[in-house]
Amino acid sequence: MESPAEILPGVIFYSYLSSERKEKACIWNHHTLVLQVSGQMVLETSEQNLTISAGEVLLIHKNQLGTLIKTPEPGGQYETVVISLQEDLIRKIILEEKMEAYGKYFGLPNLIIPSDDFLKGYFQSIVPYARNSGAEMTDEMGLLKVKEGIKLMLMAVPELRNFLFDFSEPYKIDLEKFMLSNYHFNVPVEEFSKLTGRSLSGFKRDFQKTFGMPPRKWLQEKRLNEAKHLIESKNKKPSSIYLDLGFESLSHFSQAFKKRFGKAPTLDI
Structure with missing residues (x-):
């Protein structure tokens, strides 16, 4: 089974x-x-x-x-x-x-x-x-x-x-507060839009107004900046944080990190 x-x-x-x-x-x-x-x-x-x-x-x-x-x-x-x-x-x-x-x-x-x-x-x-x-x-x-x-x-x-017995649709919640609390979850932008009570187009429009950039770009930047902080200030190993920050694999995380900061994170391999 x-x-x-x-x-x-x-x-x-x-x-x-x-x-x-x-x-x-x-x-x-x-x-x-x-x-x-x-x-x-x-x-x-x-x-x-x-x-x-x-x-x-x-x-x-x-x-x-x-x-x-x-x-x-x-x-x-x-x-x-x-x-x-x-x-x-x-x-x-x-x-x-x-x-x-x-x-x-x-x-x-x-x-x-x-x-x-x-x-x-x-x-x-x-x-x-x-x-x-x-x-x-x-x-x-x-x-x-x-x-x-x-x-x-x-x-x-x-x-x-x-x-x-509450059958109401998710109401339009505070987008900034929700994303700052949940950015580390590796889910599609479409799911974020539903969970904040917006259509996909409405979500992208409100997101641009709130953060000044498209959702996918902001998510990548936010996750990488947090990773840099954890590695440099908290001595965290890349292998212990990449999943918690929404990256699918250690290699994907390393490549994105190197592209953003010009160097690979220190890997414990």
Whole structure:
């Protein structure tokens, strides 16, 4: 079985690892529920750093960029079940259950859901499907599981109605603040435009007004200047920073650095 494996295509996933992995530039286009089966996961965004361990549940807000650090248990594995709470699925559940939001959500974007006996039981009911690659979950059963998960979360934290049932598009946010906090994520300009609530053309226009240059050029300059600062002032090794600054490979970073500053960074090879 591959990792991650789709238990219900596009909705429920199972991930397992035997060694630590850091995943940069994760994009959450939908609200996402993470059930930590074993091991530990660290979520890092521009606003929050959260750690969850075995038996804990994390709810991630849609329209975010972040980093995940996945660490297996000592001598064991890392396992999670991830449920993508897609908008059309939530709308269907709302109509069937006659639910509605109380108002706009103003809380933190990512929350560890307090665990209780009901959520623990829910947890245990999904894990066998995840671990058994031969077990098939039908669309109907998958919808029931997602619906059950939402209802149990709302029982535990009623104010999550406003979190889950917010179907508004990303509003036009402060472009300068967002880019200065997220420039190091290696994602296409098109994704940056969506996450700031703009069309691609609107994003490029506002970006030029804000920073005085096109997005791709600014991103390259910003990342390289930060790399130069980290190497010269913080004694960081190029191999330890290039991924964190949005470069795809060490060779790509070295070539860009040499072109910008006239010399290659000191490489630990």
